[in-house]
Amino acid sequence: MRPRELRWLALPLLLLLLLQPPPSPAHSATRFDPTWESLDARQLPAWFDQAKFGIFIHWGVFSVPSFGSEWFWWYWQKEKIPKYVEFMKDNYPPSFKYEDFGPLFTAKFFNANQWADIFQASGAKYIVLTSKHHEGFTLWGSEYSWNWNAIDEGPKRDIVKELEVAIRNRTDLRFGLYYSLFEWFHPLFLEDESSSFHKRQFPVSKTLPELYELVNNYQPEVLWSDGDGGAPDQYWNSTGFLAWLYNESPVRDTVVTNDRWGAGSICKHGGFYTCSDRYNPGHLLPHKWENCMTIDKRSWGYRREAGISDYLTIGELVKQLVETVSCGGNLLMNIGPTLDGTISVVFEERLRQMGSWLKVNGEAIYETHTWRSQNDTVTPDVWYTFKPEEKLVYAIFLKWPTSGQLFLGQPKAILGATEVKLLGHGQPLNWISLEQNGIMVELPQLTIHQMPCKWGWALALTNVI
Numbered sequence: 119m120r121p122r123e124l125r126w127l128a129l130p131l132l133l134l135l136l137l138q139p140p141p142s143p144a145h146s147a148t149r150f151d152p153t154w155e156s157l158d159a160r161q162l163p164a165w166f167d168q169a170k171f172g173i174f175i176h177w178g179v180f181s182v183p184s185f186g187s188e189w190f191w192w193y194w195q196k197e198k199i200p201k202y203v204e205f206m207k208d209n210y211p212p213s214f215k216y217e218d219f220g221p222l223f224t225a226k227f228f229n230a231n232q233w234a235d236i237f238q239a240s241g242a243k244y245i246v247l248t249s250k251h252h253e254g255f256t257l258w259g260s261e262y263s264w265n266w267n268a269i270d271e272g273p274k275r276d277i278v279k280e281l282e283v284a285i286r287n288r289t290d291l292r293f294g295l296y297y298s299l300f301e302w303f304h305p306l307f308l309e310d311e312s313s314s315f316h317k318r319q320f321p322v323s324k325t326l327p328e329l330y331e332l333v334n335n336y337q338p339e340v341l342w343s344d345g346d347g348g349a350p351d352q353y354w355n356s357t358g359f360l361a362w363l364y365n366e367s368p369v370r371d372t373v374v375t376n377d378r379w380g381a382g383s384i385c386k387h388g389g390f391y392t393c394s395d396r397y398n399p400g401h402l403l404p405h406k407w408e409n410c411m412t413i414d415k416r417s418w419g420y421r422r423e424a425g426i427s428d429y430l431t432i433g434e435l436v437k438q439l440v441e442t443v444s445c446g447g448n449l450l451m452n453i454g455p456t457l458d459g460t461i462s463v464v465f466e467e468r469l470r471q472m473g474s475w476l477k478v479n480g481e482a483i484y485e486t487h488t489w490r491s492q493n494d495t496v497t498p499d500v501w502y503t504f505k506p507e508e509k510l511v512y513a514i515f516l517k518w519p520t521s522g523q524l525f526l527g528q529p530k531a532i533l534g535a536t537e538v539k540l541l542g543h544g545q546p547l548n549w550i551s552l553e554q555n556g557i558m559v560e561l562p563q564l565t566i567h568q569m570p571c572k573w574g575w576a577l578a579l580t581n582v583i
Contacts, residue, residue, distance in 0.1 A: 152361040154351075154387045160364055162389050162406055165292065165339075166374045168485040169243035170443050171476070172294070172340070173469070174410055174452035176248050176418040179255045179272070181457045182219040188419030188454070191216045191253050192302050220255065220266065225273035228459025230284035236461060237291055240469035241476030243484070244292035245285060246342045246450060249278055249332060254301035258335070262327045273459075282336050292372075294340025295332055299325050299354055299379075300347030307347060315353040329359055337369050343378045343388075351380025351387075360388075376408065390448070398438065402445050402492055409442045410450040413468050420454035420462065429464050432471040433516075436573045437499075439472070439483065440514045444501035446488045475571055478542040482512035482576035496527030496556060512541075513577045522563060527556040529582035537580040542570025547577075557582075 150156045180188040185205050187193060194202040195216065206214065237245055250256045250263075257277040259269030268277045278295065285293045300307055300320070307320040332338065341363065343356075351357060356379035364370055377388035385393040391407040393399075398409045412418055413430050421428075430438075435451065442449045451472070453465040461469075476483060486503035489511055494500035499516040513526055531551045538547045538559050548560040559577060569575075 150361050150364045152357040154357060154383075157357060157360050157364065158387055160389070163372050163374055165372065166244075166390065166448065167406060169292070170448055170483050170486070171240075171242050171439060171472075172244040172246060172408075172448060172450045173237055173240060173242045174246050174296070174412075174418075174450045175455065176251070176420075176452055177277075177455045177459075178248055178251045178257065178419070179216075179219050179223045179253055180251065180419045181455065182222045184420045184422045184457060186421065186423075187417045188251060190419075196302070216253070217266075220271040223255075223268075223272035223457055225268070225275060225277065225457075225459040228273065228275075228277065228280075228455075230280040231288060233281065233461065234284040234288040234291075236466055236469055237285070238289040239473045241473040241480060242291060242451075242469075244294050244340055245281075246294040246296050246340050247278065247281055249295040249297050250328070251296075252298045252300065252302050252345050254298075254304055256328070258332070260328055260331060262324050262331070278332075278336055282338075292339040293336070294342060295336065295338040296342040296344060297329060297332060298345035299343060300345045300349070310353070311347065311349070315349045318353060318355075321354050326355060326359060330362075333363065333367050333369065333373075339369055339372045339374065341373060341375050343376060346378060346380045346383075348381055351383050354380050356380050356383070398442060398447075399445060400441060402488055403447070406448075407446065408448045408450050409438065410452065411438060412452040412454075413465060414452075414454065418452050418454060420456050426464070429468070432468055432475070433573045435468060435472060436475055437516055440501045440516065440574060441493075443483055443486065444488065444492045444503055444514070471573075475573055478571040479514070479574070479576045481541060482514055482578070486512065491528040494527050496525050500524075500526065502528065509581050511579045511582050513579060514574060515577070516574045518569075518575065519561070522561050524559045524561055524577070525552070525556065526559065527552075529557055529579050530555060531557045532581050532583065535581040539578045539580075540570065541576040541578060 150160055176188055180190050183190050186202055190202060193199045194206060249258060254263065254266055256263045256267040258267065258279065259276055260267045265271060268275060282293050285291050304320060306323060310317045310320050360375065363373060375389040377384050377386065377391045379388055385391045391405050392410055393407065396411040414421060414424055415428055415430060439449045453461060455461050482503050486505055489502040489504035491502055501514045503512045511529055515524060538549050540547060540562065543562055547562065549557045551557055
């Protein structure tokens, strides 16, 4: 080969190098190996612990039958649970297959800007959308989910992109995606399963390419993995993927991940722990965790048959948030939109109610730390959070005492230094130190219309020990 030819060959390589994006100045020099020991040592990006509250969105083809559960396909076809079988018999022709729900998933009224505005009003700091559930239908035009995705079927729209753009343009929320590793009835997964996962056709041809596609195209800052299908993390090559995510990906510095990366990894490996659905231990955990839970007590997806008593009240949701944050967790509160893309009024109301509560009490929630005590030993339903730099302890109480006096057994006052205020009220409150431990706070005498908020209140205690 002549020198001139070598120069021409070198040009594309030179152009490629010139076109490479400059390294991010904030990028950590730490490199992570594809081992749990290395990956688990990664420091969780600070934004996640500061956020405290996010919204989960379960939406997919399961929103079309919208009956019983988002596990509809499995319960109907695999487990043949009578109420699901009867539902199909009563409402659809005998030849109807689950795949026939695909074209009916229209998302006709889906308005990403409207969703973004509701989420902003909720006071949440991040969202997590189900980009693909166990049914395998992707809410983006996945190259690896031919004819079973939101571009080819149903909406004929890139749902993930529309919501990502709206969230990033209209809100201060972080954008996150849920992704199911396995699919109930995918033939390659079933074949791998029958080989006791010695074969790895499904992760190589489907799961891993889709995960890279999602991260590169949409840059989620939460990657919420789920559904290991009983397969170990080696089958999924979870550690290899996570090493790329933390070392090379466009979100390497800000992305957070959960603990569902293969059988046995839950509550043991990953960024933050989920441990189980609706996990709320009620005590301090040594590792950052998240309570993912549903407003509808029975289902993650929308249910047409749900009655009003099936939904948690805003008082119950505020209690969940306060307990979770006091014990060091984040609350991920789930809603299920309808097949046409509307957020039903009961979900919207709960989100807006939470937002109105956080407008008053967010100071006691966002960017707080756990205190030496999580809840009070004298008065039930009192939970503590802490801002050490400001020397502030927050006592969040869920029942207003009829006596007008709130007894707190945990804080110890410092005469001449301690100050107590009710968030949303502002004036310093009178208090007296109790003989043994704690303080008694005289709450202001307010009518119901003068209350700064409903469903729970927060005292800011300055200079207590």
